Amino acid sequence: MSRVLAGNPRVHAELRERVLAAVEELNYRPNRVARSLRVQQSSTIGLIISDIQNPFFTSVVRAVEDVAYRHGYSIFLCNSDEDPEKERLYLNLMRDENVGGIIVTPAREKRAALDGDVVAQTPMVMLDRRMVDVEADAVLTDNLEAAHRLVSHLIANGHRRIGAIVGGADITTGRERMEGYVRALQDHGIERTPALAIQVIPKERNGAEAAARLLALP
Numbered sequence: 001m002s003r004v005l006a007g008n009p010r011v012h013a014e015l016r017e018r019v020l021a022a023v024e025e026l027n028y029r030p031n032r033v034a035r036s037l038r039v040q041q042s043s044t045i046g047l048i049i050s051d052i053q054n055p056f057f058t059s060v061v062r063a064v065e066d067v068a069y070r071h072g073y074s075i076f077l078c079n080s081d082e083d084p085e086k087e088r089l090y091l092n093l094m095r096d097e098n099v100g101g102i103i104v105t106p107a108r109e110k111r112a113a114l115d116g117d118v119v120a121q122t123p124m125v126m127l128d129r130r131m132v133d134v135e136a137d138a139v140l141t142d143n144l145e146a147a148h149r150l151v152s153h154l155i156a157n158g159h160r161r162i163g164a165i166v167g168g169a170d171i172t173t174g175r176e177r178m179e180g181y182v183r184a185l186q187d188h189g190i191e192r193t194p195a196l197a198i199q200v201i202p203k204e205r206n207g208a209e210a211a212a213r214l215l216a217l218p
Contacts, residue, residue, distance in 0.1 A: 046094035052079040147180025
């Protein structure tokens with residue numbers, strides 16, 4: 001049966017037809033986990049995003065799934081909800097499921113939530129953020145330069161009292177965007193006002209509360 005299902009051409013036509021008829025009659029489904037263990041290759045990619053309610057990550061999931069589908073892969077999707085413990089659980093679960101690779105948006109920049117053998121055993125790509133002490137490929141935005149350009153644009157249009165809401169200092173995107181914000185102020189000779197720059201865990205409610213605090217200032 002395994003040779004027939006694998007498409008092995010060295011199977012007699014009559015036998016192939018009998019096996020396929022039996023498969024259809026019994027509604028047989030192969031055990032994908034067992035197969036991946038046997039051939040040491042999986043057609044599933046693990047995808048861990050930090051906030052499934054964030055429209056940015058919704059678009060990311062769609063794009064990853066589209067490309068994976070075109071190449072014969074399926075997606076195992078998990079939402080860490082910006083929680084390092086959930087992220088660690090899902091990373092280890094994906095290792096146990098023997099996925100072919102992992103794409104992850106890290107909840108924090110340190111590898112404390114990451115068991116070391118996950119990286120050693122499974123190909124990994126980081127998306128949007130990095131774990132600074134993990135050797136893995138990453139697809140990133142130049143957050144420092146982007147924040148610097150945004151703030152410089154506002155300054156060029158005559159603004160001096162500029163607020164910022166960015167991710168926490170323990171998330172690479174937040175730290176880099178804050179650095180770009182501060183550097184732009186310095187480059188234009190504007191003294192930084194600490195109350196105008198707020199760092200939060202990047203969730204919608206946190207952002208709304210931070211915006212309300214900024215708008216309540218003189």
